[in-house]
Amino acid sequence: MAESNPARTALRVVDVDKYFGSVCALKKVNFEVGRNEIVGLLGDNGAGKSTLVKILTGVFPPTSGEIYIADKKVDTSSYTVKSAHALGIETVYQDKSLGEKQSLWRNFFIGRELTYPLGFLKVREQKRIANEIMVNTIGFRGRGISVESRASKLSGGERQGVAIGRAMHFEKDLIILDEPTVALSLKEVRRVLEFVHKIKEGGKACIYISHNIVDVYEIADRFVVIDRGEIVAGIDRGKISLKELDEFLLEYSHGLRDRAGS
Amino acid sequence: MSRLLGILGRVEGLPVGVVLALLYVAFMIFAPTVFTSYRIYMSFFQTVPPMLVLAIGLTFVITAGEIDLSFPAVVALSGFVFTWCFETFGVAWPGVLLALAAGALVGWVNGFLVAMLRVPSIMVTLAAQFFWYGVTILAAGGLQIDIASVLSSPVHGIFVGRLFEVFPVQALWSLGLVVLFWFILNRHRFGQAIMFIGDNAEVARVMGIGVETTRIRLFTLNGALAAFAGLILTLELNVFYPTQGQGMLLPVMAAVFIGGTSIAGGQGALVGTFFGMYIIGSLEAGVVATGIGGYWVQLVEGLVMAASVILNIVIGDSGLSALSSTARRWAVGRR
Numbered sequence: 001m002a003e004s005n006p007a008r009t010a011l012r013v014v015d016v017d018k019y020f021g022s023v024c025a026l027k028k029v030n031f032e033v034g035r036n037e038i039v040g041l042l043g044d045n046g047a048g049k050s051t052l053v054k055i056l057t058g059v060f061p062p063t064s065g066e067i068y069i070a071d072k073k074v075d076t077s078s079y080t081v082k083s084a085h086a087l088g089i090e091t092v093y094q095d096k097s098l099g100e101k102q103s104l105w106r107n108f109f110i111g112r113e114l115t116y117p118l119g120f121l122k123v124r125e126q127k128r129i130a131n132e133i134m135v136n137t138i139g140f141r142g143r144g145i146s147v148e149s150r151a152s153k154l155s156g157g158e159r160q161g162v163a164i165g166r167a168m169h170f171e172k173d174l175i176i177l178d179e180p181t182v183a184l185s186l187k188e189v190r191r192v193l194e195f196v197h198k199i200k201e202g203g204k205a206c207i208y209i210s211h212n213i214v215d216v217y218e219i220a221d222r223f224v225v226i227d228r229g230e231i232v233a234g235i236d237r238g239k240i241s242l243k244e245l246d247e248f249l250l251e252y253s254h255g256l257r258d259r260a261g262s
Numbered sequence: 263m264s265r266l267l268g269i270l271g272r273v274e275g276l277p278v279g280v281v282l283a284l285l286y287v288a289f290m291i292f293a294p295t296v297f298t299s300y301r302i303y304m305s306f307f308q309t310v311p312p313m314l315v316l317a318i319g320l321t322f323v324i325t326a327g328e329i330d331l332s333f334p335a336v337v338a339l340s341g342f343v344f345t346w347c348f349e350t351f352g353v354a355w356p357g358v359l360l361a362l363a364a365g366a367l368v369g370w371v372n373g374f375l376v377a378m379l380r381v382p383s384i385m386v387t388l389a390a391q392f393f394w395y396g397v398t399i400l401a402a403g404g405l406q407i408d409i410a411s412v413l414s415s416p417v418h419g420i421f422v423g424r425l426f427e428v429f430p431v432q433a434l435w436s437l438g439l440v441v442l443f444w445f446i447l448n449r450h451r452f453g454q455a456i457m458f459i460g461d462n463a464e465v466a467r468v469m470g471i472g473v474e475t476t477r478i479r480l481f482t483l484n485g486a487l488a489a490f491a492g493l494i495l496t497l498e499l500n501v502f503y504p505t506q507g508q509g510m511l512l513p514v515m516a517a518v519f520i521g522g523t524s525i526a527g528g529q530g531a532l533v534g535t536f537f538g539m540y541i542i543g544s545l546e547a548g549v550v551a552t553g554i555g556g557y558w559v560q561l562v563e564g565l566v567m568a569a570s571v572i573l574n575i576v577i578g579d580s581g582l583s584a585l586s587s588t589a590r591r592w593a594v595g596r597r
Contacts, residue, residue: 082470096468099461101528102454110458111470119451 007070010035010174010205011056011089016065018051018229025051027229029065033174038196038206040220042213042249048229049209053176056207057091058084070173088173094182097163098151105130105147108166129169137202138165138195157188164195174205181215193219213249217242227252275533277573278521282537285544285566293551300428302547307433308498310543312337312491314436314536316514317521318443319487321535324518325447326480327460327527328383332372332390333488333514336365337507338398340489341496345407354417362489368394369485373478383481399504406503413500422498432494437536439487444532456480460527517542520570534574541566 011033018026026048033039043049055062058080067074069087084090098107105123108130114122130147134140138161151159160180167175177196181189196219199206210216216223217237223245225233232252235245289297296302316333323330340361347357368390375386412418423431447453455476458466467473496502519525520541521534545566549559 081468085470091468093468096462096464099458099465099528101461101524102457106454106457110454110466113451113454115451120445121449121451121454123449 007035007072009033009068009071010037011207012068012071013052013056014066014068016052016055016062016067018055019063025229026055026062029226029229029231031224031231033205033207034221035070035173035205036200036203037221038200038208038219040216040223041207041209041226042211042216042223043226044211044252047226049226050178051229052226053091053178053207053209056084057081057089057176088171089176090167090170090172090174091176091178092160092163092167092180094160094179098154098159100152101150103148103150104134104145104154104162107151107162108133108147108169112170133165133169134162137168137198138162139198155188156184157191160184160192161195164199168199168202168204172204174207175199176207176209178209179211180208181210181212189215213246214242217245225249225252273533275521275531275535275537278534278537278541278570281520281566281570281573282541282544285541285548289544289548289552293548293553296551297548302551304428304430305547306540306544308430310540311430311432311436312495312498313510313514313517313543314539315439315487315491315494316510317517317535317539318436318439318532319484320514320518321521321523321530321532322443322447322453322456322480323383323484324523324525325460325527325530326456326477327463328376328477328480330372330383330387330481330484331511332368332387332394333484333491334507334510335391335394335398336368336485336488337492337495337510338504339368339394340365340492341502341506342398342402342407342504344493344496345409345502346401348409348412348415349407354412354415358417358493361493362486365485365487365489365492366482367485369482369488370478372485373481376481377474377477395504395508402502402504404504406501408501409496410500412497418497421494430498432498435494439490440532440536447530447532452476452479457528457530460529462528513542514539516567520567520574522574538570541570 009032011031013029013031016026016029016031017024029048029052031052041049041052054060056067061076061079065076067076067079069089074083074087099110102110105127109121109126114125114129116122127147134145134147140158140161145153145158151162154162160177164175164177180192180196184192193215196206196208200219208216208220221237223233223235223237223240224231225235225248233248235248240248286297316337319333320330343364344354344357344361347360348354351357372383372386372390375381376383419431421432421435425431425434447456455466455471458469458471459473459476463473466476492507495506517538518535520538521536522531522538523529523535542563545563546559549562550556
């Protein structure tokens with residue numbers, strides 16, 4: 001597990017800029033995630049959270065800057081979603097992590113199938129492992145859901161759980177959760193937060209993107225605040241109360257705080 | 263009983279199979295002389311296979327959330343390529359390979375336009391349908407070509423011969439392809455990629471599926487299958503005619519939908535397609551044989567299609583398994 005990994009950081013980003021044409025979306029972003037750290041990435045809509053995530057996961061390259069994964073430098077020009085996967089980064093999107101009409105055992109192994117030589121699926125083995133993940137890693141019990149169930153039968157929180165369990169099974173070192181609790185009921189949000197705890201227990205790292213401060217405050221080790229394309233603060237959890245964090249963010253969203261002030 | 267229903271609930275294509283069985287029972291009652299003799303079934307085994315092969319490919323395409331309207335033209339093109347090759351060089355096997363290659367090429371072009379240039383598949387394949395019929399008619403000079411001499415070629419015996427003098431071999435070929443492609447769709451990486459792409463291409467993409475490559479392969483495969491259908495049609499009739507395949511589009515499509523494949527993509531039912539194709543392929547002869555008159559054929563066809571599709575929606579999939587769990591509760595008497 002993680003103990004054998006000598007890397008100090010799961011991910012480090014140095015002086016990343018991103019321009020879309022002449023529009024600056026990210027400016028000199030420096031950011032890191034320790035190898036067993038949960039980082040809450042906070043910021044208002046349009047602050048640059050999703051741009052940063054897309055760069056981290058290889059959807060598009062940064063205009064300039066460096067990315068290190070497990071302390072090793074990545075060639076950003078040839079960095080793609082596939083290479084991000086190969087390097088141990090997986091993103092769990094709110095709405096596009098599971099094939100709705102497909103059974104859970106297919107959803108667990110899609111893109112990473114266990115196959116016989118000609119590409120035929122090892123169905124029994126996949127089902128067995130999927131069942132193990134469901135019971136042991138993400139703790140689905142009873143509730144009439146099995147590996148044969150279609151993803152559409154799951155609640156929103158359970159879907160996040162499946163996607164998180166899948167990422168953990170494939171030994172991803174860094175799991176990025178993109179607004180995982182949007183549109184979920186309070187009970188479902190609890191479940192997702194439990195899943196995130198399992199990431200921490202499993203010795204992995206996580207970037208938790210949200211604008212719901214309450215959720216983030218509960219689970220993150222550190223908060224990184226991004227505003228208008230710049231990282232404006234990195235605060236350890238122990239050094240700020242939920243109320244202070246809330247007020248701090250409000251000042252930014254109201255444009256009250258000058259950036260030089262942080 | 264409850265266990266039986268539980269098992270039945272999981273059997274793919276069962277509602278359609280029941281419709282097919284009921285249909286044959288009805289025909290046996292109303293046209294006993296025709297439908298209690300083996301001859302009518304041998305005739306179905308001769309006429310249905312080319313359409314069944316087409317329906318296999320179309321099931322894949324629809325499962326992937328795409329459509330292909332060009333396969334009738336491939337039936338004509340592949341028939342022409344084979345007959346031309348056979349007439350010109352007097353050999354059959356290279357003709358078979360060339361015909362399959364021609365179909366695959368047409369499919370590849372479709373796939374390239376759909377996947378890479380992002381032209382909607384309905385437009386690409388509609389245009390392709392006209393274009394390749396046009397090419398075929400031009401190349402053939404609008405004439406049919408007789409290839410009676412193909413009867414003595416082993417290719418004829420292998421693809422459309424008669425087992426024990428009566429049983430059309432093409433029925434076995436098409437059945438074998440149904441089995442093979444069932445495994446590819448349900449038990450292979452490629453089939454799974456097709457289902458996920460039809461379900462949600464974005465999910466497939468973020469999970470590392472090569473969406474574009476898979477789409478190109480899918481259309482190429484469908485082209486090759488359509489070419490094989492054209493081949494067995496041409497060999498069976500010993501003649502190529504430039505309009506062959508016309509009129510197959512709607513019956514084949516109807517069979518796929520009757521079979522329970524979702525028009526929304528994401529799931530395909532090849533067993534259902536198999537039964538559906540035999541329903542469609544048997545209706546006309548059956549209705550005529552009952553003696554109620556040829557004018558009734560289309561009306562009955564429409565009714566049977568509607569009934570099958572409704573049956574699929576009402577008791578297919580979750581419906582039947584819900585029914586079986588209800589029955590289990592009755593049987594066991596708990597809650």
